[in-house]
Amino acid sequence: MSWVVSTQTAISFSIYRYTSRFSTLRRLPNPNLSLNALPWHPRSRPLTFRTAALLQDAGAAAVVTAGAYGLGLTFDNLTQRKVIEQSLSRKLVHILSGLLFMVSWSIFSTSTEARYFASLVPVVNCLRELLRGPLYYVLILLVCTMVFWRExxxxxxxxxxxxxxxxxxxxxxxxxxxxxxxxxxxxxxxxxxxxxxxxxxxxxxxxxxxxxxxxxxxxxxxxxxxxxxxxxxxxxxxxxxxxxxxxxxxxxxxxxxxxxxxxxxx
Known part of the structure; x- marks a missing residue:
């Protein structure tokens, strides 16, 4: 009869340890802290993704803008050295910058804000083109990016x-x-x-x-x-x-x- 009591006691003690551990896991470290704010909670993970996406999109926009500026600067130097005519130079810049900009869409993130970061590239170019050339060209780039995007x-x-x-x-x-x-x-x-x-x-x-x-x-x-x-x-x-x-x-x-x-x- 004693071994039955011992077995029941052991089982009761094991159940108590399990339930105590389970209740500890469910207990919040701070009663004023929301469950969603805990780093291991699934709802907190999109915040990390959004941060990474924002950094990726900001970096991509900066790189593409710098590339567009470098492309224009390169053809300006070729024109000044009389390697190619100015009209041909500007036309090549418009062809290459538009197509390369479209190719660069793939380096932006999959977030919904990615297209807006990409739109910063033609916006910056728009400020330059106000004094230099075809504003409509830049506006079409902006519309296609904002409205249609890569999908x-x-x-x-x-x-x-x-x-x-x-x-x-x-x-x-x-x-x-x-x-x-x-x-x-x-x-x-x-x-x-x-x-x-x-x-x-x-x-x-x-x-x-x-x-x-x-x-x-x-x-x-x-x-x-x-x-x-x-x-x-x-x-x-x-x-x-x-x-x-x-x-x-x-x-x-x-x-x-x-x-x-x-x-x-x-």
């Missing part, structure tokens, strides 16, 4: 058409554009053809880049058909004799946005 093909295609298609069309048209369009003597067949070809190729390349990173998935046969149609519409819009009324940096991306929206949705 939508619309912004990617619009910037590809403006930076790649329209930018390269201007360079090719000035160099080899002796044969003019019948309805616009300011535009050439060489420029319009290059607008369509490079707009299409750069758009497909950028879409593949963001798709490979997992931001969206596309049916590539269907996508190539839609991008070809968007490139055709953007090329026609760019060739119209309306430059004095609407700048190409507005008409081309806006036309691309509308067509991409109709094709891909928001």
């Amino acid at each position: 939508s093909p619309i912004g990617v295609i619009s910037l590809s058409m403006m930076c790649g298609g329209d930018g390269i069309a201007d360079i090719i048209g000035r160099r080899f554009g002796s044969l003019k369009l019948p309805y616009n003597q300011q535009k050439s067949w060489a420029g319009s053809i290059s607008m369509f070809v490079f707009g299409f190729l750069i758009s497909i390349g950028m879409l593949h880049y963001f798709s490979a990173l997992g931001y969206f998935q596309l049916d590539w046969i269907w996508t190539m058909e839609k991008v070809a149609l968007i490139s055709l519409v953007a090329t026609v819009v760019e060739s119209l004799p309306a430059t004095k009324v609407v700048d190409d940096n507005i008409s081309v991306p806006l036309a691309s946005m509308v067509m991409a929206f109709l094709s891909f949705g928001f």
Whole structure:
């Protein structure tokens, strides 16, 4: 009979130790301290993620801004040394800065605030461009970043058409554009053809880049058909004799946005 009492006593003592330990774990170190404030509580972990994301986005914005400034400074030096013409230099800066800025979207975090940090880059450039050149170009960069970002093909295609298609069309048209369009003597067949070809190729390349990173998935046969149609519409819009009324940096991306929206949705 004594061994039964001993066994019951041992079991009771074990239960007491277990329940005491469990109650100690549940007891807060400070009655005024919220459970959510404890570092091991799951609700406190997003604060650490947000801090890391903010630091990543701030650093990415600083690096991209410095890179954009360095790119412009490099071509300014080449122009001063008369290595390339000023008009060609500025056009190359606009092509490269826009496309490289879009590529840099991947180094920002996955937080909802990432697009706003990325938008600081064209905002800073906007302050520089107020005195130097095409403000509309910078504003389109800002709109595509804030509104569409990297999760939508619309912004990617619009910037590809403006930076790649329209930018390269201007360079090719000035160099080899002796044969003019019948309805616009300011535009050439060489420029319009290059607008369509490079707009299409750069758009497909950028879409593949963001798709490979997992931001969206596309049916590539269907996508190539839609991008070809968007490139055709953007090329026609760019060739119209309306430059004095609407700048190409507005008409081309806006036309691309509308067509991409109709094709891909928001």
